[in-house]
Amino acid sequence: MTFLMHWTFKTGYHAIAAKKFLSTGAPFPACKSWKRFHGPGSVEGWILVESDNADACYEHAAEWAECLDWEVTPVHTDDQAGPFMAKVYS
Template sequence: MTFLMHWSFKTGYHEIAAKKFMATGAPFPSCKSWKRFHAPGSVEGWILVEADDASACYEHAAEWAECLDWEVTPVLSDEEAGPLIAKVYA
C-alpha cells in the first residue's frame, strides 16, 4: 500500500529536527521503500511510502512527533484508482 506522509516543523523545533535528521538520516527500515521530498526552505516536506500496512508510517511519525506535525494519507495510483472509478460511473 502507498502512503503520502506530509510533515511540517512545529514552532521552535527546526534546528533540533535538522540536527537529528543530519545525525541519523531519518531511516525508515520497516517499509518496502520510501522517497523523501523537501519543500524549498525545508520547513515542510513529504515522504512517499510503500508499506504492507500503516504501522510503518505510525512508527516513523511517532519517532519524530516531538518536532514534526504529520498528515498521513493512503493514496492510489492511476492504475489502482481507474478500475474503481469505472465501477462507479460504468
C-alpha cells in the same frame, strides 16, 4: 499500499529536527521503499512510502512527533484508482 506522509516543523523545532536528521539520517526500515522530499526554503516536506502495513508510517511519525506535525494519506496511482472509478461511474 502507498502512503503520502506530509510533515511540517513545529514552531521552534527546526534546529532540533535538522540536527536529529543529520545525525541519524531518519531511517525508515519497516518499508519496501520510500522517497523523502523537502520543500526548499519552507518548513514542510513529504515522504512517499510503500508498505504492506500502515503501522510503519505510524511508528516513523511517532519517532518524529516531538518536532513535526504529520498528515498521512493512503494514495493510489491512476492504474489503481481507475477500476474503482469505472465500478462507480459505469
